[in-house]
Amino acid sequence: MSIVNIIRNIMPKMWFPFYNSFFAKLKVKENLVLFESRGALALEGNIFRIIEELQQPCYRHLKCVLSVRKQAFDDVEKKVKNYNLKNIRLVKYSSILYYKYLSTAHYLVIDTSFPGRFVKKEGQILFNTWHGSPLKKMGRDIEDCREICRMGNVLRNLVQADYLLFPSLYMEEKMAGAYMLENLYQGEVFHEGYPRNTVFFDEEKTLEMRKKLDIGQKKLFVYMPTFRGEIGNIRDVEQVNDAKDFLYELDKHLKDDQIFMVKFHPFVSKAIDFTGFEHIVDFPKDYDTYDVLSACHGLVTDFSSVFYDVAVSDKKIILYTKDEEEYKKERGLYPQDNLPFPKVTSVEELAKELNNEEIIDRSEYRKRYASFENKDATSKICRHVFLNEKCCNSVKYKGNGKDNILIYSGDLCKNGITTALLGMLNSLDLNKHNYYISFRQSIIWDYPERILKLPKECGIIPISSEMNASFLDLVAQKLFFKYGMKNIFVKKKFDSQYKREQRKHFHAMKFSQVIHYNGYERYVIAMFQRFDCPRTIWVHNDMVQEIKNKGNQNIHLLRDAYASYDRVVVVSDDIVEPTVEISNRRDNVVVLENLHDYERVLEKGQKEIIFDEPTVSNVSRQRLLEILDTNYPKFINIGRFSVEKGHFRLIDAFEDFYEDNKNAALIIIGGTGKLYDKTLEKVNESPAKDNIVLINCIDNPMPILKSCDLFILSSLYEGLGLVILEADTLNVPVVACDVNGPRGFMKKHNGTLIESSKEGIYKAMNTFVKEGIATMNVDFKGYNEKCVENFEKFMDCNW
Numbered sequence: 001m002s003i004v005n006i007i008r009n010i011m012p013k014m015w016f017p018f019y020n021s022f023f024a025k026l027k028v029k030e031n032l033v034l035f036e037s038r039g040a041l042a043l044e045g046n047i048f049r050i051i052e053e054l055q056q057p058c059y060r061h062l063k064c065v066l067s068v069r070k071q072a073f074d075d076v077e078k079k080v081k082n083y084n085l086k087n088i089r090l091v092k093y094s095s096i097l098y099y100k101y102l103s104t105a106h107y108l109v110i111d112t113s114f115p116g117r118f119v120k121k122e123g124q125i126l127f128n129t130w131h132g133s134p135l136k137k138m139g140r141d142i143e144d145c146r147e148i149c150r151m152g153n154v155l156r157n158l159v160q161a162d163y164l165l166f167p168s169l170y171m172e173e174k175m176a177g178a179y180m181l182e183n184l185y186q187g188e189v190f191h192e193g194y195p196r197n198t199v200f201f202d203e204e205k206t207l208e209m210r211k212k213l214d215i216g217q218k219k220l221f222v223y224m225p226t227f228r229g230e231i232g233n234i235r236d237v238e239q240v241n242d243a244k245d246f247l248y249e250l251d252k253h254l255k256d257d258q259i260f261m262v263k264f265h266p267f268v269s270k271a272i273d274f275t276g277f278e279h280i281v282d283f284p285k286d287y288d289t290y291d292v293l294s295a296c297h298g299l300v301t302d303f304s305s306v307f308y309d310v311a312v313s314d315k316k317i318i319l320y321t322k323d324e325e326e327y328k329k330e331r332g333l334y335p336q337d338n339l340p341f342p343k344v345t346s347v348e349e350l351a352k353e354l355n356n357e358e359i360i361d362r363s364e365y366r367k368r369y370a371s372f373e374n375k376d377a378t379s380k381i382c383r384h385v386f387l388n389e390k391c392c393n394s395v396k397y398k399g400n401g402k403d404n405i406l407i408y409s410g411d412l413c414k415n416g417i418t419t420a421l422l423g424m425l426n427s428l429d430l431n432k433h434n435y436y437i438s439f440r441q442s443i444i445w446d447y448p449e450r451i452l453k454l455p456k457e458c459g460i461i462p463i464s465s466e467m468n469a470s471f472l473d474l475v476a477q478k479l480f481f482k483y484g485m486k487n488i489f490v491k492k493k494f495d496s497q498y499k500r501e502q503r504k505h506f507h508a509m510k511f512s513q514v515i516h517y518n519g520y521e522r523y524v525i526a527m528f529q530r531f532d533c534p535r536t537i538w539v540h541n542d543m544v545q546e547i548k549n550k551g552n553q554n555i556h557l558l559r560d561a562y563a564s565y566d567r568v569v570v571v572s573d574d575i576v577e578p579t580v581e582i583s584n585r586r587d588n589v590v591v592l593e594n595l596h597d598y599e600r601v602l603e604k605g606q607k608e609i610i611f612d613e614p615t616v617s618n619v620s621r622q623r624l625l626e627i628l629d630t631n632y633p634k635f636i637n638i639g640r641f642s643v644e645k646g647h648f649r650l651i652d653a654f655e656d657f658y659e660d661n662k663n664a665a666l667i668i669i670g671g672t673g674k675l676y677d678k679t680l681e682k683v684n685e686s687p688a689k690d691n692i693v694l695i696n697c698i699d700n701p702m703p704i705l706k707s708c709d710l711f712i713l714s715s716l717y718e719g720l721g722l723v724i725l726e727a728d729t730l731n732v733p734v735v736a737c738d739v740n741g742p743r744g745f746m747k748k749h750n751g752t753l754i755e756s757s758k759e760g761i762y763k764a765m766n767t768f769v770k771e772g773i774a775t776m777n778v779d780f781k782g783y784n785e786k787c788v789e790n791f792e793k794f795m796d797c798n799w
Contacts, residue, residue, distance in 0.1 A: 022103035049195035113157035116465025139178030152464030193377030201375035253351035403512035410518030414671030640673035646714035
């Protein structure tokens with residue numbers, strides 16, 4: 001990373017102390033309005049029209065501020081002067097002054113979203129107009145899992161709004177569905193037109209703009225294509241060349257009474273010399289886009305949603321979609337059936353259609369796609385929001401009457417916790433409640449495909465940003481996490497910062513209960529602790545041993561959390577006592593065994609053994625198949641490469657067994673963990689190295705497990721050890737070290753427990769060869785039914 005990029009990443013965080021201070025100490029100013037348009041990159045569309053409307057005398061009491069990024073400042077400043085906009089101050093985005101206004105403005109008006117560090121204060125009114133009807137898929141509807149991972153900031157900026165604006169039934173259907181607004185949104189939805197579209201109802205403005213453009217009686221067509229890719233990409237150079245070729249070819253077909261005005265992405269426009277064309281001109285920068293559109297005869301576009309806006313008028317609309325299928329595949333589009341606009345795919349067809357005066361009737365189309373558009377929309381919206389005159393048509397969503405339940409999943413990596421979560425979700429009646437799964441965007445960003453495991457019935461609420469931590473916040477954290485201090489300063493600071501974080505991410509979302517299912521991660525443990533609804537935290541392991549052996553949990557935080565959460569769920573009887581030892585509280589501890597998706601295990605066991613792209617192993621797939629095809633003893637362990645899994649003592653025990661059983665094999669499969677390299681070193685130094693297989697990161701280990709003779713759980717401690725259930729499902733005998741976690745399950749189902757030592761494991765290997773070890777043959781159908789019953793009772797209990 002370059003020094004410039006490092007500075008760019010650091011600079012916004014430098015203002016956290018100021019923003020936190022402003023948030024905590026400064027009062028909201030009743031007459032202050034902060035606007036942000038297109039992520040502070042422009043003054044366009046709805047925001048522009050609202051600011052223009054606020055020039056009316058009845059709004060003189062308002063002080064208006066517009067945030068603008070540095071690279072857009074000059075252009076926005078020129079536009080403000082060109083339109084003679086008064087009472088509007090420009091402030092640089094992400095500056096100290098910006099954060100002051102963000103903390104003190106009574107009205108916050110946006111058309112996209114504020115940055116991830118934004119926290120809505122009590123007393124602030126947020127109005128999100130959004131920036132257009134969606135043609136490309138949005139939110140939960142997007143097929144690109146990475147895009148879904150980063151939808152959290154947009155989602156919270158919609159849900160936390162006091163007012164949303166949907167100009168059509170179509171837009172409301174898509175936005176409410178994609179962002180799960182029906183059951184999450186508590187505010188008011190305006191059924192009014194877009195302010196930017198009111199210009200299409202104003203004939204006087206249209207004539208005035210045609211004069212300013214000096215186009216006389218010529219027919220003006222505006223071309224507004226979408227931009228593909230990212231700046232600097234080779235494909236973008238190709239896009240510029242394609243644009244040039246298209247324009248040179250089209251210019252030959254245009255008539256003298258036609259003007260073809262082009263609004264490309266600035267990157268493309270700067271690369272084109274428009275003086276070389278006879279009928280084609282660049283889009284003027286001095287005027288608002290929609291003022292120019294009002295003056296045109298027709299619009300040409302491809303996949304830009306601008307056609308929804310222009311369609312409120314009777315202007316000609318042509319869809320030039322030469323690469324429609326490719327674009328659909330890349331971005332994903334909502335189905336558009338029976339659009340009343342001609343589609344063309346070549347320059348010749350486009351030129352022909354430009355000369356066709358026929359306008360297809362749009363009356364039926366407008367009922368769905370322009371349902372609420374009207375000439376007075378801007379005036380009504382401004383009076384409603386800023387003068388408290390309740391003159392807009394609006395609705396409030398009633399929801400489906402079911403409880404909203406928030407579940408924090410963690411990083412969804414391939415481990416027992418994720419397996420248990422998915423087993424639970426796949427076994428529950430997900431239509432009984434509205435379930436929402438949350439995770440931190442930052443920790444799942446490199447593995448977005450993990451979210452594909454989640455049931456479609458579940459909503460998704462990504463946590464889009466990390467902590468807004470000031471110096472004093474960090475001091476309080478240090479004193480608490482390291483020393484367990486809880487004096488007045490630490491308690492107040494610690495509590496306020498995590499309340500602020502909880503508000504930042506989940507303000508205005510109403511949940512009947514929240515569940516920290518993962519049970520790890522300081523940030524989320526402390527944040528979920530601050531919800532004002534029933535809170536549950538899951539315990540999947542013997543945390544006393546986790547702290548002792550791995551140091552990956554904080555005793556001070558767990559003691560505080562386990563004592564204050566309403567329910568602390570442990571996954572086996574064996575870890576009740578270690579949990580109580582931490583919290584000194586027993587009355588809130590509940591045992592709920594993990595559900596087991598045995599049908600999926602059976603299905604996966606039937607599949608072919610495949611080494612995936614990220615799979616790492618000390619043997620080839622072919623060698624593994626050869627080992628599995630023998631009749632010699634094959635022992636297996638599946639568990640992350642981590643100290644508590646006891647892999648080293650398992651290898652030591654196998655070395656002793658190997659001395660008299662040269663054809664036996666040991667297979668160890670891990671999905672995560674930091675000890676793979678060290679385990680590999682140990683294997684390479686072992687006399688039995690040719691008979692020990694290590695596999696790291698394999699998507700489906702079940703067919704390997706099914707082909708082995710004995711599963712050995714060598715762990716030093718566990719929560720339960722779901723893999724013993726998977727082994728029994730596949731009719732593979734199991735032995736487990738007699739430790740907390742598996743002990744209770746194994747005893748209950750007549751399983752084989754062994755001494756928790758190298759010697760105990762070695763003895764089990766010999767016992768299996770000489771006497772055999774029986775499978776438990778657990779009735780997992782009955783087991784799951786009981787687990788589901790217990791879980792449903794738990795969820796429905798009177799808190």
